[in-house]
Amino acid sequence: MGGCCTSTPLEYDPAPEEPQTQNDERKNEQIKKEGFSKWPFTGILSENLGFVAIKKFKNTPWDDPDYLMVSAKRIGELKHKRLVKLLGYCFHEDEGERLLVSELMPNDTLAKRLFHQKDMEWSMRVRVACHIAEVLDYCKTARCYSYDNLTANSVLFDMNGEACLSSFGLVRAIISYNRREEGNVETGNVPYRFGVILVNLLTGMQISPSQASELINGKSITELIDPNLKGEYSKQEATIVLTLASECLKCDNDDASFIPKDVFSMLEALQAKNEVPSSEMPKPQEEEASSSSQPQQLAP
Incomplete structure (x- = not known):
């Protein structure tokens, strides 16, 4: 049925x-x-x-x-x-x-592009962070406060190379919330998990959510930044993203349901300084993605 x-x-x-x-x-x-x-x-x-x-x-x-x-x-x-x-x-x-x-969504997940392809430019990372913060803020206004298992695999790229959030986690979160009293499923902590994604974008590392705070604690941006960027990033902007990640990772209780407003506004300001073309996909992949016969990577 x-x-x-x-x-x-x-x-x-x-x-x-x-x-x-x-x-x-x-x-x-x-x-x-x-x-x-x-x-x-x-x-x-x-x-x-x-x-x-x-x-x-x-x-x-x-x-x-x-x-x-x-x-x-x-x-x-x-x-x-x-x-x-x-x-x-x-x-x-x-x-x-x-x-x-x-x-x-034909152009892979954030997880694949960060952890496997390892070719995402700094300006695009800022763009991804802003776009996901934007859609999570929209979900909050739509009274969808939870997202089940928000990770870099939940971020998909459309045919124009724009970052989009999978809707599957929203459905699972609602069902999880309805069933939580019976102890079957726990809802996800959106701001904390978004903080983990910011750490992913900074470091290029695939980490478990429980490792994120420990990874960045007491570290400078030069110690944390993804070496695949080869120094081509704004240290000032990266420091701001690190600060925002730290703020999100402080929201580690189950009741935290949305990203702090100042995090979203700061990312918007960074995005305004980093207007870049939507897609960074190599030419062959762009051609493949334009074909209507090619299926998308499925997001967990």
Whole structure:
């Protein structure tokens, strides 16, 4: 059983486990390359409008389909240019599976670009931080105060190279909140997790949330800054980002639900000084991303 968060009907088409055509091979290879081979699904809009991203959950505490339906519809109503649009949901009672369906974001995650490609310029890092702070601030105004497991994998890049926030974590956060009294799932701490992302952007390091405060404690910006930047960054701006990260990491209680307003305003000011082209993707990737037949990396 499933439903739509929009007026467009959805059909779900699992990709074959073994490639059958050149297009299938390319689609499956993309999924495997991004580390998501355990979710070998693509989705196609019934109006033939292209691929969608499908996130599959199994053995979840969401035993009541109404939790998923109500939460998905609520998040599907949100509209922001930095938020990946949630399109639909589906649940299979026999197999205990829950599916969420969203727009396609073709240009990788922040995690891949920071921790694997390692080629993101400083100005783009500031841009990403500002855009994610912007969409989280929007979510706060929309009374969506929680985001489940906010990480660099939750940040996706659209076909123009702009950073967007996956909507999957918002649905999971609402369901987690509804179920929290029963002790099944804990909600995420948005400001703290955003602070971890700022540390990721500064250092280029993939760290667990519990390590973030210890990593930056008592360290100078020259000790922390990502060596892959090769010195091409503003020390003054990086120091500001470090200060903002420290402020967010102080919000380590479960009740903290949104980024302090001064953090958002400071990032906006930095972004204004760092206007850069949207995309830093190499030419070949830009060409591949423009193809409507290529699926997105799925965000956890």
